[in-house]
Amino acid sequence: MNDGDDARTTAPAPEAATPPVTSVADAPGEPGDTATRSSAAPLRRRRAGYVVLLLACAAFAWVLDQSTKLWVLSTMTEGQVTPVLPPLLRWHFIRNSGAAFSFGEGHTWVFTLIMVAVALFVLTVLVRRVASWWWAIALGLLLGGTLGNLTDRLFRDPGFGVGHVIDFIALPNFAIFNMADSAIVGGVITLCVLTLLSIGISGQRETAREKRTDLDTDATAADTTAEDGPGRLR
Template identity: 35%
Template structure:
């Protein structure tokens, strides 16, 4: 007696059970010169964010120390100098050295990940995060009171001069937040750092791609 196959055809598989990764157009198979371009984009953005952060912090220390807050844009933005020993939102103020070490780890992971990037969006996002992390790390290492215990210079406050509406921040913080949001959005949309696109295919998607049509359900006949 001939053996009866128990394997179901692709169109009979349950809906949304197959997760697939497809190369994004022109991303996964980028030639070496395009990969170098992505690295240049990532580190170029990081360098710009770092440079702007260092310059603006130096200006803030020079012109805002001991001065009253400067009101801009009708009170939508204030320039006021704060020295933050903790993380964002003034958390972990007694663990400055640990925050510095964590920043070093983050920078190391990003540098390790950089050659694997094949996505322009991810390169931009990671570049913003890298520049911001390096900006605040420079403060942790070189500013008072001691190496790895330096206080981060914050000088931007929205809608209030004392940070009561939103914590006082700097350009490095802005780079980290904007880059993080971009990376999260790309991940939610299924775009991976290596240039592939992840999505779950339904029964109809698979049938159409294979040139057939989905089999009707019994209750539809």
């Protein structure tokens, strides 16, 4: 053996490659799923709250309307007039086959179909889109009032679908109405105010300046696309 062999150094053995450690948080799809679940849960709770408020307002309006009509039926006779706050307010019990101011008498079934359509539209379309507390209140009043008068149309004399609505609230030089009518009018007025304030059913308010900005952005994007497109056509 040569002396040079003793001085020769031995190269260290190559280390085994260490596989990258993949944490559970880095697993494909997991972070996004977790974030989605965490952000979707509060949204679902808020939407459930809007629906509950809408249905609660509808139930309140319906119960108030039907209970006052039962009170009128049990304490008054048809045509009876009872002064309450003369000369501003009195109870005047009538049965109405038409709309306000007795409009449309003889076409009761038309109003029945309209009420059914309104109730179904609120329950099947708008209730899934509402994301505003004020919209929920307005739609709830509209739904409850509609169902209140619809109950009369369906189950009171003279027959199913053509029943006469019980009215009893009388003001000077105005139509005789009931609590369902009041709920409908209140809901419609609230919806009109929200619309004038540019507050949509999503609860977001869009100003005229924001609308112009969006239109300008869309126009700029369209021009850019036209310039960069094939053949630079405009």
